[in-house]
Amino acid sequence: MEEKCSYCKGNLYGKKEGKSYGLYCKTCGKWIYKSKELLKEEEMEVDKEEYEIILIGEGNEKQMEHIAQMAGINIYMAGEYLRTQKEVVLYKGNAKETYKNARNITEKGLLYKIEPEYPYEILRKMTEEEKEKITKKILEKIKIFS
Numbered sequence: 001m002e003e004k005c006s007y008c009k010g011n012l013y014g015k016k017e018g019k020s021y022g023l024y025c026k027t028c029g030k031w032i033y034k035s036k037e038l039l040k041e042e043e044m045e046v047d048k049e050e051y052e053i054i055l056i057g058e059g060n061e062k063q064m065e066h067i068a069q070m071a072g073i074n075i076y077m078a079g080e081y082l083r084t085q086k087e088v089v090l091y092k093g094n095a096k097e098t099y100k101n102a103r104n105i106t107e108k109g110l111l112y113k114i115e116p117e118y119p120y121e122i123l124r125k126m127t128e129e130e131k132e133k134i135t136k137k138i139l140e141k142i143k144i145f146s
Ligand SMILES: [Zn+2]
Pocket: 005, 006, 007, 008, 009, 010, 025, 026, 027, 028, 029, 030
């Protein structure tokens, strides 16, 4: 795998554009690696992009509930907070750290988006795990109440 741009030796950045994922050189504007598949964990090593994890879900009751719980405020304050703070950046950092943090935030049940778009496969895997977890929880609840 290339560590630097093979044209200008510039740094490489993870990128998603349409249905393409890859590593991109911002200096000369060339894709060094481009694929229809999400990127693998190895690509994180050379990715110099800084990703932001941003809180979303204004108007989503579950989201407000979670924020209220975490912050120790009531649900109305949480709703107000999401309305007034359009962009709450929870975390900013490289691809690897972003993955770890996104995972933690998902486990807490918070809704978020990553900017620029996160081109890694690992998040799709995590979503599957999450689905499994939720399914288990639902099944447990059904057992209790049936
Ligand atoms: Zn370049």
